[in-house]
Amino acid sequence: MTPPTSSTAAPVIDGSALTGAPTTEATSGPATPPARRVNPATGGALVLVGMLLVALNLRAAVTSLGALLDEVRVGLGLSGAMAGVVTTLPTIAFAGLGALTPWLVRRWPAARVLVLAMVALAAGQVLRVVTDSAAVFVLTSALALAGIAIANILLPMLVKQHFPHRTGLVTGAYTMALTTGTTVAAAAAVPVAHAFGSWRAGLGVWAGLAAVAVLPWVPLARRARTARRAAGPAVVAATPARLRPARTRLGWAMAVYFGMQSLSGYAIMGWLAQLFRDAGYAPETAGLLLAGVTALGVPVALAMPALAGRLRTLRPLVLALTAFSAVAYLGLALAAHGLAPLWVMLLALGQGAFPLILATIGLRARTAEGTVALSAFAQSTGYLIAALGPLLVGILYEVTGGWTAPLGFLLASLAVQTGAGLVIARPRYIEDEQ
Numbered sequence: 001m002t003p004p005t006s007s008t009a010a011p012v013i014d015g016s017a018l019t020g021a022p023t024t025e026a027t028s029g030p031a032t033p034p035a036r037r038v039n040p041a042t043g044g045a046l047v048l049v050g051m052l053l054v055a056l057n058l059r060a061a062v063t064s065l066g067a068l069l070d071e072v073r074v075g076l077g078l079s080g081a082m083a084g085v086v087t088t089l090p091t092i093a094f095a096g097l098g099a100l101t102p103w104l105v106r107r108w109p110a111a112r113v114l115v116l117a118m119v120a121l122a123a124g125q126v127l128r129v130v131t132d133s134a135a136v137f138v139l140t141s142a143l144a145l146a147g148i149a150i151a152n153i154l155l156p157m158l159v160k161q162h163f164p165h166r167t168g169l170v171t172g173a174y175t176m177a178l179t180t181g182t183t184v185a186a187a188a189a190v191p192v193a194h195a196f197g198s199w200r201a202g203l204g205v206w207a208g209l210a211a212v213a214v215l216p217w218v219p220l221a222r223r224a225r226t227a228r229r230a231a232g233p234a235v236v237a238a239t240p241a242r243l244r245p246a247r248t249r250l251g252w253a254m255a256v257y258f259g260m261q262s263l264s265g266y267a268i269m270g271w272l273a274q275l276f277r278d279a280g281y282a283p284e285t286a287g288l289l290l291a292g293v294t295a296l297g298v299p300v301a302l303a304m305p306a307l308a309g310r311l312r313t314l315r316p317l318v319l320a321l322t323a324f325s326a327v328a329y330l331g332l333a334l335a336a337h338g339l340a341p342l343w344v345m346l347l348a349l350g351q352g353a354f355p356l357i358l359a360t361i362g363l364r365a366r367t368a369e370g371t372v373a374l375s376a377f378a379q380s381t382g383y384l385i386a387a388l389g390p391l392l393v394g395i396l397y398e399v400t401g402g403w404t405a406p407l408g409f410l411l412a413s414l415a416v417q418t419g420a421g422l423v424i425a426r427p428r429y430i431e432d433e434q
Contacts, residue, residue, distance in 0.1 A: 050216030055177035060185035071199035093145035109224035121147030122210035168309025253423035259385025260417035261353035279336035296348035305359030318421035325350030
């Protein structure tokens with residue numbers, strides 16, 4: 001059930017809808033002229049197109065690098081330690097830089113912040129493919145990831161502001177776009193590199209997609225700037241009380257659920273192909289099975305948020321996703337070769353926890369300010385947890401020489417995820433716990 005919204009969540013005021021600033025109803029002080037309303041046929045559509053283009057970019061810079069990591073290591077002479085830094089950089093950047101996003105949107109319109117984020121992403125992807133320095137490659141990759149980290153946090157807030165009564169549907173649409181971008185970048189990076197004869201082309205081509213994502217936000221940023229000036233200093237200066245999800249039970253439950261589902265997701269992406277190769281599959285087949293998890297996740301990403309938005313409690317979804325993942329892990333431990341397509345399908349269903357938690361961020365906040373605060377805390381803390389996944393799975397695999405212990409670790413993580421999921425399952429709002 002979609003939570004009730006206050007005036008701050010209404011998508012009708014240009015300045016507040018793009019900035020997260022309070023509307024005139026939510027502030028005290030002198031009356032201000034009524035703000036211009038967004039035309040649903042133009043403004044709302046432009047925001048939606050902009051969100052989908054941003055979502056397409058949110059993993060392309062990461063998965064394209066993963067597909068070409070060996071070529072990058074050879075081309076730049078990366079040491080093993082430096083390659084390890086490159087592979088863990090996304091979760092570190094998402095955690096650290098994402099936490100700054102609420103501070104940014106309290107000072108500048110969200111549309112302007114998104115313009116800068118996509119420019120940083122495009123520039124970082126270009127700069128990292130024109131250098132021969134390993135250190136510069138890492139720094140420019142961090143620049144690109146900074147743009148992704150900020151956009152990660154902003155999208156749930158924009159859903160709350162512009163589509164408060166279609167939270168599940170719009171979250172599903174942008175999550176599907178995110179999953180599609182992830183899959184296409186992973187699948188196309190190597191062929192593009194081969195076609196142009198260089199790994200640099202396989203990484204750099206995605207800068208064009210980021211540049212396209214800037215275009216819808218430029219006019220939206222101009223509108224927000226004009227609306228903020230027209231609203232006057234009283235409205236612009238008025239800021240709602242700062243929310244602190246870290247002081248709430250709901251905030252921590254959201255962070256743990258986000259972190260545990262991301263931990264399993266990164267572990268699967270990093271190690272599932274190796275598991276299938278150890279089970280006797282050819283490398284090409286193992287890669288296709290891994291790609292199957294992502295591909296099957298596209299319709300799941302679309303359906304899960306819409307379903308979550310219609311249910312009074314999320315408990316059935318939380319338990320069902322746990323069951324899918326648990327059966328998949330047990331199946332991989334006992335019969336990885338014989339029923340591999342079944343385990344791939346169940347893993348894809350279990351990874352529906354990712355679109356579920358993205359939808360829940362919007363469902364567990366009454367206002368846009370609450371949404372961005374909860375999004376920043378849950379994702380930043382969650383990505384710190386997630387960074388441990390591939391590392392611990394790799395250590396357990398190396399120490400034991402098999403997959404029983406790593407899969408047992410993922411089952412234990414799933415139990416923690418389920419406990420947190422049951423906490424966030426019932427309707428409650430972060431503003432009420434302050």
